[in-house]
Amino acid sequence: MGALIRIYTLAGNTLREVIRNRILYVLLCFAIVLIATGVVLSALSYVEQERILQDVGLGSIRLFGTVIAIFLGVGVLHKEVDRRTIYTILSKPISRSEFVLGKYLGLTATIWLQLLIMSAAFALISWLAHAPLGTGHAAALLLSGLEMSLMVAVATLFSAFTTPMLASFFTAGIWVVGHLTRDLRQLASHSDVSAVRELAVWIHRLLPDLESFNVSIQAVHGLPIEGSEVTLPIAYGIGYASLVLILAIVLFERRDFR
Amino acid sequence: MSERADTSPVTKIVVVEDLTKDLRPGFGLRRKRVLDRISFSVERGEIFGFVGPNGAGKTTTLKVLMGLIRATSGRAQILGHDVRETAYRRHVGFLPENPYFHDFLTGREFLAFYAKLSGLRRSNRAARIEALLDLVGLREAADARLRTYSKGMLQRIGLAQSLVHDPEVVFLDEPMSGLDPLGRKEIRDLILRLRTEGKTVFMNSHILSDVEMLCDRVAIIAEGRIRYEGGVDAFLPHGESGTDVVATGLAPEAAAKLHDRLGERMRVQGERVELRVPHKQVGELLAELLAMGAEVTSVMPHRASLESIFLSTVQERRRWAR
Amino acid sequence: MGEQAAVGTRWVQLVAALSFAALTVVSFSKLPMPIRGARGDLFIPRPEVARIASLGFEALVADYYWLQAVQIVGGAQNPTRYAPLIGGLIDVVTTLNPWVGHPYRFAAVWLIDSPESVRQANRLLERAIEHHPEDWRHYFYLGFNQFFYLEDNEAAAAVLERAIELRGAPLYLKRLVARLKVQADGLETGATFLRELIATTRSRKARAKYERALDEIETERRARWLDQAREDYRERFGRDIETIGDLVRGPDPVREALPPEPHGWEWILKGKKRRLVSSYYGHRYEPQFHRTERKRRKHWRAELLEREGSGR
Ligand SMILES: Nc1ncnc2c1ncn2[C@@H]1O[C@H](COP(=O)(O)OP(=O)(O)OP(=O)(O)O)[C@@H](O)[C@H]1O
Ligand SMILES: [Mg+2]
Numbered sequence: 013m014g015a016l017i018r019i020y021t022l023a024g025n026t027l028r029e030v031i032r033n034r035i036l037y038v039l040l041c042f043a044i045v046l047i048a049t050g051v052v053l054s055a056l057s058y059v060e061q062e063r064i065l066q067d068v069g070l071g072s073i074r075l076f077g078t079v080i081a082i083f084l085g086v087g088v089l090h091k092e093v094d095r096r097t098i099y100t101i102l103s104k105p106i107s108r109s110e111f112v113l114g115k116y117l118g119l120t121a122t123i124w125l126q127l128l129i130m131s132a133a134f135a136l137i138s139w140l141a142h143a144p145l146g147t148g149h150a151a152a153l154l155l156s157g158l159e160m161s162l163m164v165a166v167a168t169l170f171s172a173f174t175t176p177m178l179a180s181f182f183t184a185g186i187w188v189v190g191h192l193t194r195d196l197r198q199l200a201s202h203s204d205v206s207a208v209r210e211l212a213v214w215i216h217r218l219l220p221d222l223e224s225f226n227v228s229i230q231a232v233h234g235l236p237i238e239g240s241e242v243t244l245p246i247a248y249g250i251g252y253a254s255l256v257l258i259l260a261i262v263l264f265e266r267r268d269f270r
Numbered sequence: 271m272s273e274r275a276d277t278s279p280v281t282k283i284v285v286v287e288d289l290t291k292d293l294r295p296g297f298g299l300r301r302k303r304v305l306d307r308i309s310f311s312v313e314r315g316e317i318f319g320f321v322g323p324n325g326a327g328k329t330t331t332l333k334v335l336m337g338l339i340r341a342t343s344g345r346a347q348i349l350g351h352d353v354r355e356t357a358y359r360r361h362v363g364f365l366p367e368n369p370y371f372h373d374f375l376t377g378r379e380f381l382a383f384y385a386k387l388s389g390l391r392r393s394n395r396a397a398r399i400e401a402l403l404d405l406v407g408l409r410e411a412a413d414a415r416l417r418t419y420s421k422g423m424l425q426r427i428g429l430a431q432s433l434v435h436d437p438e439v440v441f442l443d444e445p446m447s448g449l450d451p452l453g454r455k456e457i458r459d460l461i462l463r464l465r466t467e468g469k470t471v472f473m474n475s476h477i478l479s480d481v482e483m484l485c486d487r488v489a490i491i492a493e494g495r496i497r498y499e500g501g502v503d504a505f506l507p508h509g510e511s512g513t514d515v516v517a518t519g520l521a522p523e524a525a526a527k528l529h530d531r532l533g534e535r536m537r538v539q540g541e542r543v544e545l546r547v548p549h550k551q552v553g554e555l556l557a558e559l560l561a562m563g564a565e566v567t568s569v570m571p572h573r574a575s576l577e578s579i580f581l582s583t584v585q586e587r588r589r590w591a592r
Numbered sequence: 593m594g595e596q597a598a599v600g601t602r603w604v605q606l607v608a609a610l611s612f613a614a615l616t617v618v619s620f621s622k623l624p625m626p627i628r629g630a631r632g633d634l635f636i637p638r639p640e641v642a643r644i645a646s647l648g649f650e651a652l653v654a655d656y657y658w659l660q661a662v663q664i665v666g667g668a669q670n671p672t673r674y675a676p677l678i679g680g681l682i683d684v685v686t687t688l689n690p691w692v693g694h695p696y697r698f699a700a701v702w703l704i705d706s707p708e709s710v711r712q713a714n715r716l717l718e719r720a721i722e723h724h725p726e727d728w729r730h731y732f733y734l735g736f737n738q739f740f741y742l743e744d745n746e747a748a749a750a751v752l753e754r755a756i757e758l759r760g761a762p763l764y765l766k767r768l769v770a771r772l773k774v775q776a777d778g779l780e781t782g783a784t785f786l787r788e789l790i791a792t793t794r795s796r797k798a799r800a801k802y803e804r805a806l807d808e809i810e811t812e813r814r815a816r817w818l819d820q821a822r823e824d825y826r827e828r829f830g831r832d833i834e835t836i837g838d839l840v841r842g843p844d845p846v847r848e849a850l851p852p853e854p855h856g857w858e859w860i861l862k863g864k865k866r867r868l869v870s871s872y873y874g875h876r877y878e879p880q881f882h883r884t885e886r887k888r889r890k891h892w893r894a895e896l897l898e899r900e901g902s903g904r
């Protein structure tokens with residue numbers, strides 16, 4: 013119970029920190045402007061304008077969400093250590109795992125808050141353009157939020173032992189490869205070398221399969237999205253993010269703050 | 271050393287035994303022994319001074335005690351608990367050196383945050399925070415962001431933070447560094463007040479006058495080794511100790527009369543006279559000087575003894591360096 | 593002195609700002625903006641590579657290439673000249689996002705400069721059918737391409753037949769299939785197909801149209817019989833008939849008697865080409881082209897021949 017209160021307190025403080033940071037509003041405004049760019053871009057096409065509008069909207073949300081997730085995530089632990097604000101926090105009856113969890117949950121709450129704002133903008137623009145909106149869109153946004161939360165966890169992991177610079181680099185790398193692993197596995201399956209096939213399979217297993225969180229095409233085209241296409245990625249995302257966080261905690265617990 | 275082994279948690283608040291810490295200054299560089307088998311203990315209710323020159327290892331020791339870094343070997347306990355545990359920190363306060371806090375918070379939010387982390391009940395929280403704001407004199411600035419605080423204000427809110435959960439023992443790393451004389455005095459008064467409340471204070475410092483004025487006991491550390499541990503009075507040899515008083519505008523005959531009485535302990539330099547008297551006689555002397563129409567320009571406790579120990583450790587360090 | 597210097601600096605700043613603003617605005621308005629791709633400077637990635645490289649933003653990248661294709665067609669005098677480019681772009685678009693609709697039909701409209709282009713359009717249309725099996729239009733475009741450009745009536749009939757029952761498919765599609773079948777497999781197949789349609793349809797109006805089509809087939813059967821007689825005449829006398837009567841006239845006619853025109857009308861030789869038709873219908877039973885379409889096809893064939901000639 014006490015631990016929950018402490019984690020909640022830290023998360024709340026992290027949320028407050030982000031909310032009081034001006035850079036974030038700039039990013040958010042930029043994202044909303046980009047979502048609105050869909051109106052202009054769709055006008056360039058004489059057909060299927062609603063589709064392009066929503067492609068651009070969902071794409072912007074996912075792109076910006078990910079950028080914000082990485083941007084915030086890589087600083088999450090490092091900033092506290094670098095500015096030595098962690099000294100007084102850890103001198104209170106709070107364990108390092110509680111600290112990491114609190115910071116992570118606070119950031120994730122921020123990410124979902126932003127997603128909510130961007131989604132509202134998306135819904136508004138879709139509504140104004142008479143583009144259809146349905147559960148498919150909700151599923152797509154939900155899953156992209158999950159992908160972002162997973163990226164925050166990955167960024168937290170790197171933030172636990174390296175500089176923000178390197179951490180952003182690594183996290184972005186994981187994000188890119190995470191979107192490729194399925195194709196990689198597919199392509200390698202035609203290879204004659206069994207080691208190559210095996211390697212591709214293991215890369216797919218070990219790195220996050222981020223394509224599983226991508227149903228935006230189905231959403232925009234109103235194609236059916238099965239329940240398992242939503243529930244299983246949610247379970248996978250939560251499981252994977254938790255594992256990454258545990259690893260981050262283990263690494264963080266071994267650190268000397270000197 | 272062996273007496274320290276039998277620790278009863280009731281009296282020994284801090285116990286450090288054979289604590290060693292090796293640090294690697296940078297990647298691939300040689301290991302450096304920052305703390306070399308240091309041992310000391312802090313008794314309940316005392317103000318303990320941890321004294322040493324820059325780079326001696328004071329902050330490193332404190333970080334080990336706060337669980338921020340891990341000792342290479344040796345033992346460190348607070349209130350009978352290994353420092354790697356967390357729950358006992360409910361009774362421990364900490365103010366790091368040159369503190370930097372979440373500057374997006376207001377003073378009040380800042381204290382509330384730490385109060386919640388320390389597990390303070392909601393019902394006590396508000397009252398406690400108000401009391402602390404009064405204690406450190408920051409009531410006016412309580413709703414300003416820490417970003418706008420001066421260094422002295424930060425130091426004071428930091429001290430309030432270390433006290434927010436009413437701990438039994440407080441660890442302060444150079445609490446008076448960078449403060450103006452008034453600020454130093456305020457912090458000093460606060461520390462003394464903590465002692466009257468029965469709290470134990472562990473304080474890092476290299477400012478000897480503060481230590482001499484405040485501490486019941488000290489440990490002197492240099493080059494990562496404990497050079498001395500004991501009472502402050504114990505190493506102030508009698509006769510040598512006293513207070514230096516400087517005065518001007520003394521009539522020549524009055525000066526002569528004083529000189530007769532004090533002899534060597536008075537030096538005359540033109541208009542200026544320098545006098546050294548035992549602490550107890552300071553009041554008397556000052557009254558006398560004022561009665562003679564003199565102007566007192568300075569009253570300073572004489573601390574040649576602590577300085578001499580300090581200097582001798584520095585000289586030892588130089589010897590090692592060769 | 594210091595005051596004056598400050599004012600001077602401000603003037604310098606203002607003048608500098610204005611001149612650079614002028615430079616920027618003027619040069620911007622004159623920036624060359626050729627149609628991308630016209631000079632071969634539009635890089636079209638391999639569709640699979642584009643899909644993998646788009647990192648989950650397939651829809652967005654597809655839209656980008658789609659807009660490129662639209663720009664090319666919108667900016668070009670003769671868009672068919674850019675058919676290979678358009679084909680490449682639409683291939684990328686539909687590989688990245690096969691659920692798009694219009695781009696497939698866009699490709700079908702513009703990829704008509706050569707049989708290769710038409711075949712590529714057909715491949716794209718097959719992808720369209722795979723992802724939109726309920727949309728009759730893609731079958732229609734595919735069948736049209738088969739029949740009109742590639743002149744493969746059998747394939748055309750096969751494709752169109754799959755579309756006739758789909759929602760929104762126009763009625764004439766069924767009759768078109770019947771005509772194509774007549775061309776491809778002979779009259780009996782066409783007639784069978786129509787009889788099947790008549791048996792299954794509920795709409796009286798539709799049934800009337802099918803019955804008329806069946807009647808046309810009967811007329812066509814007789815016309816073909818007459819064509820054959822005309823051919824025999826040409827072989828025996830080395831010249832064409834003057835009138836239909838020539839077929840039964842003379843000491844040694846090619847036929848004993850002529851089949852009557854089913855409606856009691858008569859057989860005539862129509863137009864400069866003197867095609868044998870029934871005066872009731874005025875045309876033969878075969879896929880009908882609108883005049884402009886016929887022109888287009890002629891033009892297309894001429895260009896094709898020329899290209900194949902120069903290729904050799
Ligand atoms: N991160 C670090 N890596 C390597 N060596 C370090 C590190 N931090 C401190 N040291 C070394 O450890 C020794 C002790 O440092 P420490 O900060 O404990 O000294 P201190 O007594 O607190 O000094 P000061 O009075 O200046 O605060 C110094 O020699 C310092 O060079
Ligand atoms: Mg220090």
